[in-house]
Structures are given as C-alpha cells and as structure tokens.
Amino acid sequence: MEYRQNILICIVLVALSQFRFICSQPADVSNDGQTTGNDLRMMLKTVLEQNRRLTLQNNRLQKVWLGMQQMCSALSMQPCNCEQGQGQTQTIPTSLPLPTPTTLPKKTTPPLRVMTIETEGANMSPTPISVTYAATPDHTTEWIALRRNGGMWRTAGKRVKDIFDPTVYTSSVEVPQMATISSMYFRLYNDDESVNLRFNVTELDKKQTQDVIAPDAELLKINTTFVAPSDSDLNITGIVNRNAHEFDELAFVEVFFTGLNTSASPPTIFEVMNFNSDGLALSGERRTNTTSNMQISLRHPYVQYGGILTVRMPYRNSITGMVEELFYGPFIKIYSPDGKYVVQNNTIGIFPLPRQTIIFPPMQSVICAAMGNPRPEVQVLKMTSGGLKEQKETETVILDSYMNMKVLSLNAALQKKTEGRYVCRATNGNQTIDAPTEVTVLEPAVFDERKTGVTKNSSDVVVISCKARGKPKPMLQLRLYDEYGPDLAKSGMFQVWRSDPSKFTSRITLSISPVDEPDIHSVFCTSTQGGPNAAFERSTLINVFPGMEKENNWELYSRVQKAAQAV
Numbered sequence: 001m002e003y004r005q006n007i008l009i010c011i012v013l014v015a016l017s018q019f020r021f022i023c024s025q026p027a028d029v030s031n032d033g034q035t036t037g038n039d040l041r042m043m044l045k046t047v048l049e050q051n052r053r054l055t056l057q058n059n060r061l062q063k064v065w066l067g068m069q070q071m072c073s074a075l076s077m078q079p080c081n082c083e084q085g086q087g088q089t090q091t092i093p094t095s096l097p098l099p100t101p102t103t104l105p106k107k108t109t110p111p112l113r114v115m116t117i118e119t120e121g122a123n124m125s126p127t128p129i130s131v132t133y134a135a136t137p138d139h140t141t142e143w144i145a146l147r148r149n150g151g152m153w154r155t156a157g158k159r160v161k162d163i164f165d166p167t168v169y170t171s172s173v174e175v176p177q178m179a180t181i182s183s184m185y186f187r188l189y190n191d192d193e194s195v196n197l198r199f200n201v202t203e204l205d206k207k208q209t210q211d212v213i214a215p216d217a218e219l220l221k222i223n224t225t226f227v228a229p230s231d232s233d234l235n236i237t238g239i240v241n242r243n244a245h246e247f248d249e250l251a252f253v254e255v256f257f258t259g260l261n262t263s264a265s266p267p268t269i270f271e272v273m274n275f276n277s278d279g280l281a282l283s284g285e286r287r288t289n290t291t292s293n294m295q296i297s298l299r300h301p302y303v304q305y306g307g308i309l310t311v312r313m314p315y316r317n318s319i320t321g322m323v324e325e326l327f328y329g330p331f332i333k334i335y336s337p338d339g340k341y342v343v344q345n346n347t348i349g350i351f352p353l354p355r356q357t358i359i360f361p362p363m364q365s366v367i368c369a370a371m372g373n374p375r376p377e378v379q380v381l382k383m384t385s386g387g388l389k390e391q392k393e394t395e396t397v398i399l400d401s402y403m404n405m406k407v408l409s410l411n412a413a414l415q416k417k418t419e420g421r422y423v424c425r426a427t428n429g430n431q432t433i434d435a436p437t438e439v440t441v442l443e444p445a446v447f448d449e450r451k452t453g454v455t456k457n458s459s460d461v462v463v464i465s466c467k468a469r470g471k472p473k474p475m476l477q478l479r480l481y482d483e484y485g486p487d488l489a490k491s492g493m494f495q496v497w498r499s500d501p502s503k504f505t506s507r508i509t510l511s512i513s514p515v516d517e518p519d520i521h522s523v524f525c526t527s528t529q530g531g532p533n534a535a536f537e538r539s540t541l542i543n544v545f546p547g548m549e550k551e552n553n554w555e556l557y558s559r560v561q562k563a564a565q566a567v
C-alpha cells in the first residue's frame with residue numbers, strides 16, 4: 001500500500017519536475033530487494049567523489065521523505081506515513097534465509113574477504129560493531145557513517161589480529177548515537193583489490209552475529225595491468241561468468257578511474273565514472289550462454305597519464321541480514337603510454353578540500369588525501385598562535401602504493417578547540433602541497449519569527465519576508481508551495497531582495513502584487529548552511545492566507561521550475 005503510494009507520488013513529481021532522480025529512490029526498489037541503478041549512482045564511489053555523493057545521498061534521502069510528506073498533504077493524500085529518514089521500502093519477504101555458515105578462506109577464495117559481522121545492538125551506547133575479515137598484511141580499513149543531520153564520521157577502526165590465523169583480523173568501532181545514523185559502510189583495501197560493504201542500519205540495531213557469504217572469486221575475469229595507447233582510447237574487456245540475460249548487474253557495477261593530471265600545475269587528481277563523465281564508458285553483451293563480456297572504454301585525454309581503474313562487482317548472494325550491499329573487485333593498473341608509470345615519477349597531487357568544513361554534531365571527519373609517486377606523506381596541521389601545529393589524532397584509512405589518506409575526527413561539543421584553520425599537507429620529500437580548510441562548528445539556523453512571514457498585507461502589495469541566523473551564515477531561498485518547489489529568485493519571474501544584516505544573519509523579501517497573490521499563497525523559506533553539498537537545511541512555511549485551504553497552481557509551478565532550471 002505504502003509502496004504503491006510512493007510510486008504514485010513519484011509519478012506526480014516526475015511529471016512536475018526534475019525530481020525524477022530523487023523519486024526513483026523509493027520507486028526503484030525492485031522485487032528482490034535490490035535497489036537499482038539510480039540509487040547506486042547516488043552512492044559513494046571514491047575518495048574524491050565520496051564526500052559529495054555520500055552527503056548528497058544522505059541529504060536527498062531525507063529530502064525525499066520530507067518532500068513526499070509535503071506533496072502528500074499538497075495533494076491531500078491520506079494517510080501518508082512517510083517518516084523522515086525512511087529511505088527504503090520493505091519489499092523483501094519477511095522470512096529471510098538464514099545466513100550460510102562459512103569456513104575460513106581457502107587459497108581459492110579472494111584474499112580480501114569479509115567473514116563475520118557482529119553488533120551489540122542499539123541498546124548499548126556507544127554501539128560496538130566489529131567485522132572479522134581475511135586480508136593481506138598491507139591492507140587498510142575504513143568505516144564510514146552518515147548521520148541524518150548531514151554529518152559524516154570516518155575511522156579506521158581498532159584492528160586486532162587473530163591469534164591463530166595470521167590472515168584474519170577484526171576491526172571494531174564504537175558508534176556514538178547509533179540512532180542518528182542513516183547509512184554505514186565498511187571498506188577494505190590493499191594494492192590489488194577492494195571490498196565495499198554497506199550495512200543495513202536497521203539490522204545493526206539488533207544484537208547479533210552473522211557470517212558473510214564470500215564473493216565468488218570467479219565471477220569476473222579481467223587482466224589487472226594495461227598500457228594506455230599513445231594516441232587512442234583504451235578498451236578493456238572483462239569476462240563475467242553470468243548469462244547476459246541474468247547479467248543485469250552492469251547497472252550496479254562500481255567502475256571509476258583515478259589519475260593524476262600532470263599537465264596541470266600543480267598536478268590535479270581527477271576521477272571519472274561512467275555516469276558522471278564521457279571519459280569512461282561501460283557496456284555489456286552476451287558472449288556465450290553462460291558468460292558475458294563487460295567492456296570498459298577509457299578515453300584518451302584521461303587515460304594518457306596512466307592511473308588506477310577500480311572495478312567492484314555487486315554480490316547479490318551475500319545480501320542478507322546486516323549486509324545491504326557487498327561489492328568486491330580488483331584495482332586495475334593502467335600504465336602511461338611509455339609503459340613506465342601508473343603514476344608519473346616525482347609527482348604529487350592532493351584531493352581537493354572544501355573551503356569550509358562544517359562540524360555536524362556529534363562529530364565530523366576532515367579528510368587529508370594525496371596521490372603521487374613515490375606515495376606522498378600526508379598530515380593535518382592546525383593554525384595556532386605559535387604557527388602550524390600537527391594534529392596527531394589522525395588515522396590512516398587508505399594506504400597503498402600511490403595513495404595516502406588520513407582522517408581527523410573533530411568533536412562538535414568542543415567548539416573552541418575544534419574551530420579554526422586547518423591545512424592538509426602532502427609531501428614526497430621533494431615537493432610539498434598545502435590545502436587549507438576553515439573548520440566551523442554548526443549552529444543551526446534559527447528563523448526570526450518577527451521578520452519571517454507576511455510583513456505587509458495591503459490591497460496593492462503583499463510583502464513576504466524571511467530572516468534567519470546561524471553559523472555559518474544561512475543561505476535563504478523562497479520556494480513555491482514546498483521545500484522542493486522551484487526557487488522563486490532563480491526563476492527570475494519574481495523579484496526577491498536579499499540583504500545580509502550581519503555576519504551570521506541573512507534576510508530575503510518578496511513583494512507580490514494582488515494579481516499573483518492567489519497563486520503564490522504559500523511559500524517555503526529554506527535555509528541551507530554548508531554549501532550545496534554538505535548542506536544542513538531548515539525550512540518554514542509562510543502562508544499568505546493562513547487557515548485557508550488553497551489549491552496549488554501546478555501550471556505555474558512547472559513554469560517557475562522550468563525558468564529556474566534555465567538559469
């Protein structure tokens with residue numbers, strides 16, 4: 001019932017606007033509980049993309065449900081029990097198969113492998129969670145937790161070696177405020193391959209232990225080194241041990257290419273994916289009755305520097321209980337056309353940092369990552385009265401031949417200690433690059449009630465005003481009918497005046513004539529803090545005719561939407 005309703009709402013939204021993408025989230029949950037392509041596209045991919053994507057996904061998930069609630073009420077659909085943060089629709093049969101017990105990995109199983117997950121459940125605070133896995137000695141681990149408020153926490157976890165088996169380790173975390181987490185991932189890396197596991201956070205709330213079914217090491221056959229052609233694209237073919245008919249997984253495969261652009265000065269790291277760039281194309285075709293070809297094309301402008309191609313296949317058979325998604329696959333090394341380097345000798349590039357980092361409660365992680373040859377050293381420094389001071393509390397979350405990534409987790413409760421200017425510094429002994437970021441602890445925007453609402457209501461003009469204060473300074477927008485409605489200022493069809501009364505205060509006003517007034521009967525003022533990606537949002541509804549039920553003018557809505565998009 002609820003599921004059908006969501007689809008219905010989505011169809012309405014699709015018809016209205018560009019929210020197709022957002023809507024496909026709940027509507028795309030197919031019958032076997034797998035989420036489809038669009039959902040995946042929202043997922044985190046790599047170091048460079050992951051901040052953007054993870055926070056975006058997290059924010060969007062929340063927005064979808066809020067948006068639907070508003071849509072529901074706008075369309076007077078009852079009942080609408082779309083709770084905030086409820087990102088997935090239950091379509092799996094309630095009796096899930098019991099996880100198959102597994103034995104220790106044999107030689108034939110992949111070197112990197114998640115074996116067991118254990119959680120103490122949400123009744124313990126902080127919640128202890130641990131993953132037992134098999135790996136080579138040079139591996140790294142990373143836990144990523146996204147909170148509903150937009151915050152992100154990353155940690156390497158605490159690692160313990162098995163006393164009997166030298167290839168087996170356990171990584172544990174203690175998750176503060178488990179109930180506020182919307183998504184959680186565990187990642188395992190070495191130089192040759194990676195595992196990306198997404199937990200089902202609902203299941204993590206229940207005390208339990210689960211064995212994880214090993215990925216089939218034979219699923220993908222692909223060579224792991226290539227030399228880029230000197231003047232053309234690089235085509236790579238992998239063989240998937242699956243009939244093309246069944247092999248609809250292509251939509252889920254995680255493929256991305258990471259390289260260092262040495263034509264730029266200083267060199268810049270770039271990352272391309274099949275859906276965000278035409279630099280990388282992915283396609284699949286039938287090969288035999290039981291196998292398929294997977295073809296990856298890397299365009300010459302990108303592949304010419306060499307780099308690392310990450311391929312991770314989805315493993316549906318492993319999905320049960322606490323495992324919501326499991327990806328596993330190789331790092332493919334692409335040598336530059338001279339055949340010498342995956343990453344050019346004596347180069348260094350730093351992953352871009354946002355100008356401003358906002359600390360969402362209870363804590364937020366600052367990332368410092370670089371790529372180069374030789375592998376750079378990275379450190380996080382803080383500007384103090386005595387100069388730059390190294391922050392020792394960093395943890396290494398990725399360390400391979402070319403990449404080094406550290407995180408520093410900052411506590412929102414310690415505002416004075418936490419705030420300030422930080423620098424991510426990368427060095428290879430010969431060159432050094434610094435990337436600065438300004439760290440601010442979030443003070444959520446508060447609307448000024450006296451200046452938020454209809455401030456003038458006469459026969460010739462209605463003035464709508466919205467004022468809010470917060471840190472960082474809120475960015476205000478007036479949106480038609482609902483929080484996701486089109487921005488009136490961007491459409492240019494209405495004159496919205498902005499003023500910034502003080503460092504932490506913003507105000508906007510809109511004057512409408514009696515002609516427009518019946519159509520612009522309700523406006524949402526939304527406040528965002530932290531830029532478009534790591535955005536913290538709040539909003540408030542302004543009714544021109546309080547207490548009166550007014551029909552929305554969808555024709556106007558879509559016109560404003562179109563005009564806003566064109567900007």
Ligand SMILES: *[C@@H]1O[C@H](CO)[C@@H](O)[C@H](O)[C@H]1NC(C)=O
Binds near residue numbers: 033090203321324
């Ligand atoms: C996560 O677990 C809950 C509770 O067992 C279940 O209802 C839900 O469908 C699961 N979500 C996914 C995406 O598998």
Ligand SMILES: *[C@@H]1O[C@H](CO)[C@@H](O)[C@H](O)[C@H]1NC(C)=O
Binds near residue numbers: 221222223237238239
């Ligand atoms: C891998 O490389 C070998 C030798 O270079 C080649 O014969 C083989 O066809 C390649 N396999 C695939 C799947 O590309």
Ligand SMILES: *[C@@H]1O[C@H](CO)[C@@H](O)[C@H](O)[C@H]1NC(C)=O
Binds near residue numbers: 234297
């Ligand atoms: C790579 O594949 C594309 C089609 O996907 C083809 O047009 C192109 O010629 C191929 N390039 C090489 C060097 O084989």
Ligand SMILES: *[C@@H]1O[C@H](CO)[C@@H](O)[C@H](O)[C@H]1NC(C)=O
Binds near residue numbers: 261
């Ligand atoms: C590499 O950098 C140069 C110079 O900034 C730029 O023109 C080019 O587009 C970049 N290439 C890639 C693949 O990013």
Ligand SMILES: *[C@@H]1O[C@H](CO)[C@@H](O)[C@H](O)[C@H]1NC(C)=O
Binds near residue numbers: 289
């Ligand atoms: C492959 O499938 C076709 C059509 O389904 C069938 O006629 C053929 O015998 C199959 N070949 C093998 C080797 O299974």
Ligand SMILES: *[C@@H]1O[C@H](CO)[C@@H](O)[C@H](O)[C@H]1NC(C)=O
Binds near residue numbers: 340345346
């Ligand atoms: C890379 O550069 C270092 C010195 O900068 C040199 O010693 C080394 O031989 C170079 N490696 C290759 C493969 O050219």
Ligand SMILES: *[C@@H]1O[C@H](CO)[C@@H](O)[C@H](O)[C@H]1NC(C)=O
Binds near residue numbers: 346430431
């Ligand atoms: C140090 O870097 C410069 C370029 O920044 C390069 O010309 C020089 O060869 C490097 N020295 C060594 C020892 O690698």
Ligand SMILES: *[C@@H]1O[C@H](CO)[C@@H](O)[C@H](O)[C@H]1NC(C)=O
Binds near residue numbers: 454543544546
């Ligand atoms: C504005 O004026 C109209 C008509 O006079 C009235 O119905 C409405 O309630 C007023 N709105 C506010 C917010 O005072």
